[in-house]
Amino acid sequence: MASSGLAVGMFHLPAVAGEGFIEGSSATLQARNYYFSRDYSDMVGANQQSRAEEWAQGFILNFKSGYTPGVVGFGVDAIGLLGIKLDSSPDRVNTGLLPVKDDGRAADEYSRLGATFKAKLSNTELKVGELQPNLPVLTFSDIRLLPPSYQGVAVSSSEIAGLTLQGGHLNSTSLRNEAGDEKMIAMLGHLPQRRADSDAFNYAGGDYAFNEKRTSASLWYGQLEDIYHQGFLGLKHSQPLGDWVLGANLGYFDAKEDGDQLLGKIDNQAFYSLLSAKRGGHTFYVGYQAIYGDSSFPRVFANISPLGNEVPTYEFAFADERSWQARYDYDFSAIGLPGLTTTLRYITGDNVDTGKGFEGKDRERDLDIGYAVQSGALKGLGVRVRNVTARSNYRSDIDENRLIFTYTWALF
Template sequence: MQKRSISRLALTIAAASAVPYVHAEAGGFIEDATATLQARNYYFSRDFSDIEGPNQQSKAEEWGQGFIFNFKSGYTQGTVGVGVDAIGMLGVKLDSSPDRAGAGLLPVADDGRGADDYSRLGAALKVRVLSTELRIGELQPNLPVLTFSDIRLLPPTYQGVSFVSNEITGLTLQGGHLRSTSLRNEAGDDRMRAMLGRTPQAGFSDAFNYAGGDYAFNAKRTSLSAWYAQLEDIYNQRFLGLKHSEPLGSWTLGANLGVYESQADGSKLAGEIDNRAFYSLLSARQGGHTFYVGYQAMFGDSAFPRVFANVTPLGNEVPTYEFAEKDERSWQARYDYDFAAVGVPGLVATMRYISSDNVDTDRGFEGTAHERDLDVSYTIQSGPLKNVGIRIRNVAARSNYRSDIDENRLILSYTLALF
């Protein structure tokens, strides 16, 4: 793991933000440039009981302060436009100890202690021709086969090349080759590995390759998706998805359906993988109310594979339990309320309950699990604290085959537009 001092990161960010002025005469490169700085204060606590597995630590609790600097240039003028994006990230420990480390907010040193600080600076060259863009360098893709998992103090990044093309109206085509990753609580570049369900695998891959497309039609109320991904020598995966939104009087009905098929790839560094996953999430929205029901099922001889340590778009996956173990079936009921409907804009609450059974535990009994989530977020709308965001998350998760979890998160965030 690579670590930089705070002062070095500050100097590097300053230097990176100054680079575009060398090309000021290029026109749109500077005129369309933007820069933001987000401050994120993150408290995370997980209490474990009925602990399963070799790690008998009963609590993971950390508190950190993060800073995320994002610079996005415009493009040079001409048929081929060139630009640069840069991201600088700094995480600072506010509280941690060896008996509570491992919450995913901070790197963990060899002595079991959370690092005092960690940082990263990355940049990507971007080239645009018509409505197609090529990026080389530091990337943050958000795909059905590699979801952008910004669920801790700092977001993860990947290093490689990607393209996005919108040459045909309604059709977005994407592809990429990623050679390494910087995890959410690390500063250096690492090779990628897989998770099967909740379990990280030992084998490391040299690359993640993907290609796919999304086609929106019916006034953008309907979209179809088809994707292929390969974590070289570990697994390959196919995805088909459908999303639809249908107005019905004062209601808006929605459907989000998806199917994954995954197999072991090449040298099979994580062993045999054979999984088919189906999810469905149906919604009904009226005013500030949105109701959801979901069903998700795993088939095959293994749990669902994904790149470590990401979440996925599976309908019933949440950041605590994944509900993606071998043969697992799960059901969800969820209710969201946007208080703007009663004159309190910026305040949103979510209540969710997920229950599962039929898990093949390989221990002679059927695994079951359930989870209850409560999320409340508020963005201050005016005054000196305008745009300050507050989010509270409380979770109770119980299972007969894995550790029970009681979880609390408190996140304060503010994004300052620099230019």
């Protein structure tokens, strides 16, 4: 007992700032009503379905406990998910909102309950169970009815001012429109590689913020075991200049095949840059992205990535692709309408190695309008409209519309 107390004293381990397991707990319930429609023309590939259109209602319950007091604090988080079909048919499935059964029809409903056990020592936290990491090498992609998740172990540490370190091992995933656990597969460009899967995604990396937090540098490593491994180097900077705020977001990925090479050789390097200028409610962006190597950009299915020119419809990440982006955002709070925002974006890409003897080209125009009620009885209600036109000479053209209503209750 004496030696145990001496050891604690020598290392000066602080007690966790304990609001208590119950006292520090919180819970929210979000209702998400989602309409999704994609019309395809000039079909390219084996799937000749000309339209994907579904409407669904989702519920997302999030519980987060506080930590027990003491040198090491313990807690538990939980998430409950429920998706309900409102409209679908066999000729309009595969929107990513609902599971598709063996008979080709969407399931009437699907649900999931997951728990995460956590422990905290000083500014270092360990989590085991249901995880939703958001990393450059594994971006959290909550872009459908219900969010995806992973199962495994993760640790994060912020013991040094400005520096956040993370690492983890994931052994399965629950996809955005599935209730069960599955092994992980890769995507190359926009194509799922279903002929190979893995039960291990390992990652490690860190972000360091300095220059009064106006600048941050990132270094990351991710490995989808026996399929690919990938490194990432990133830099972000924000610089006030009179009435303007200038920004830069730069990143570089390098990926190779891994272990047993279940998908064969992978050779990909990707560079992106996204520059911004903000004044009042106006923000202007210009971006350039370049894909190098013999392979398209790899990532874990079905995630987007932090590539500057990647959007949820086209990725602009095929082998050898070069793409440019022009984007304009406006926040209407600048003219007295808080909660209303718009984004207009145009991206064009070329130089794609299609492997078919011709140069691939694509382009996309996006319009997003969002509004969140700021006060009154409907505070917590949000609506988002998305309209997309995407055209390509080597993959399917897409006309897309999304209408999303959300309402969030703070339960306690």
